[in-house]
Amino acid sequence: MIRFEQVTKRYPDGTTAVDELSFEVSEGELVTLVGPSGCGKTTTMMMVNRLIEPTSGRILVNGEDIAGVDPVQLRRRIGYVIQQVGLFPHRTVLDNTATVPALIGWKRARARARAAELLDLVGLDPKRYGPRYPDQLSGGQRQRVGVARALAADPPVLLMDEPFGAVDPVVREQLQDEFLRMQAAVRKTVLLVTHDIEEAVRLSDRIAVYGQGRIEQFDTPGAVLGTPATPYVAGFVGADRGLKRLSVTEIEADDLEQPPVARLDESAAGAAGRLRTDGARWAVVLDAQGDLHGWVGIDDLGSSGAVGDRVHRMKAWVPVGAPLKQAFGVMLQHDAGWVAVLDGSRFLGVLTPAKLHEALRRSVDADALGVARGQVDFDSVADA
Numbered sequence: 001m002i003r004f005e006q007v008t009k010r011y012p013d014g015t016t017a018v019d020e021l022s023f024e025v026s027e028g029e030l031v032t033l034v035g036p037s038g039c040g041k042t043t044t045m046m047m048v049n050r051l052i053e054p055t056s057g058r059i060l061v062n063g064e065d066i067a068g069v070d071p072v073q074l075r076r077r078i079g080y081v082i083q084q085v086g087l088f089p090h091r092t093v094l095d096n097t098a099t100v101p102a103l104i105g106w107k108r109a110r111a112r113a114r115a116a117e118l119l120d121l122v123g124l125d126p127k128r129y130g131p132r133y134p135d136q137l138s139g140g141q142r143q144r145v146g147v148a149r150a151l152a153a154d155p156p157v158l159l160m161d162e163p164f165g166a167v168d169p170v171v172r173e174q175l176q177d178e179f180l181r182m183q184a185a186v187r188k189t190v191l192l193v194t195h196d197i198e199e200a201v202r203l204s205d206r207i208a209v210y211g212q213g214r215i216e217q218f219d220t221p222g223a224v225l226g227t228p229a230t231p232y233v234a235g236f237v238g239a240d241r242g243l244k245r246l247s248v249t250e251i252e253a254d255d256l257e258q259p260p261v262a263r264l265d266e267s268a269a270g271a272a273g274r275l276r277t278d279g280a281r282w283a284v285v286l287d288a289q290g291d292l293h294g295w296v297g298i299d300d301l302g303s304s305g306a307v308g309d310r311v312h313r314m315k316a317w318v319p320v321g322a323p324l325k326q327a328f329g330v331m332l333q334h335d336a337g338w339v340a341v342l343d344g345s346r347f348l349g350v351l352t353p354a355k356l357h358e359a360l361r362r363s364v365d366a367d368a369l370g371v372a373r374g375q376v377d378f379d380s381v382a383d384a
């Protein structure tokens with residue numbers, strides 16, 4: 001979809017910003033360019049919409065050499081999101097979002113309907129926020145409008161230059177999550193620039209780690225973290241690789257432990273007796289379908305009534321498939337020794353700190369071996 005063929009950019013003062021660069025972003029793929037300041041990321045991106053012209057080499061978008069495409073026409077097919085958003089201050093949010101459709105000649109009503117739909121998609125109620133002006137929004141909301149505007153004419157390709165850079169870390173994570181949800185629905189071909197490896201790891205299908213004007217490694221987040229191709233990449237990815245890996249490793253059913261279980265409609269006395277025999281202090285409470293209703297401690301269970309009368313709400317839970325980092329966060333938030341893992345409302349098991357560590361180590365090993373995590377036998381994993 002976007003293809004670089006031996007592209008070089010030399011500025012008039014002799015700076016080689018990009019040197020013989022070749023790589024490809026497939027259709028529907030999200031590729032992040034990550035690297036230190038001045039390594040050529042922005043230059044690379046701006047060559048795709050011809051804001052910068054290469055010195056040599058070819059760039060193809062959808063199979064077509066863009067050198068032969070009128071830049072204005074080209075830019076209408078390529079959404080562009082930048083850090084400083086660049087909204088028009090005296091146009092409403094709705095009109096800002098409808099800019100490109102209006103430019104390409106959509107009827108006003110259609111352009112505005114599309115803009116409203118897009119605002120909704122990025123989590124802004126169009127009725128509430130559409131009539132406002134950009135300075136009546138928070139930084140994070142402005143950033144969302146920037147994304148909505150870039151998507152408005154439904155371009156197949158999206159270029160994003162530090163799109164979440166201008167907001168605080170909490171809002172940044174929210175925007176990233178929303179963007180991922182949106183991308184799952186619209187599946188654009190995205191080239192995104194960031195200097196934040198953590199952001200790259202969270203968002204990307206593949207990451208291009210830049211050295212000076214060239215790509216040092218182009219691979220999946222797991223591979224970049226697990227098996228850095230060069231000492232430079234290892235250095236850039238950093239010593240806290242394990243922590244970053246928490247963001248990319250998803251919880252699988254195999255990672256879980258099975259705790260004691262009590263049934264919702266079981267007698268409290270019966271459940272207490274069983275827990276005592278098993279030497280357990282607590283149990284998760286499930287109904288006949290295996291749905292989670294909460295947990296109960298042995299001391300809560302008296303001698304009368306049903307387990308269902310004594311059940312505590314379970315606050316520490318995460319969906320299966322969530323990143324280990326989320327489970328770790330929930331554990332800390334609730335000061336819990338474990339979190340329940342659910343598939344919908346069905347209880348699958350609990351994740352304990354020991355299991356979390358094990359999943360992390362298996363994930364490192366699986367990447368090194370180039371196999372799925374489920375294929376790594378934990379006993380074979382070398383001590384970390």
Ligand SMILES: Nc1ncnc2c1ncn2[C@@H]1O[C@H](COP(=O)(O)OP(=O)(O)OP(=O)(O)O)[C@@H](O)[C@H]1O
Nearest residue numbers: 011013015017036037038039040041042043044195
């Ligand atoms: N117009 C220009 N003239 C001369 N040199 C330039 C020009 N624009 C960029 N450069 C240089 O080209 C190199 C790559 O710049 P570029 O903006 O692509 O880097 P970057 O990786 O996006 O950096 P940052 O993360 O700081 O934005 C840098 O050394 C920069 O100084």
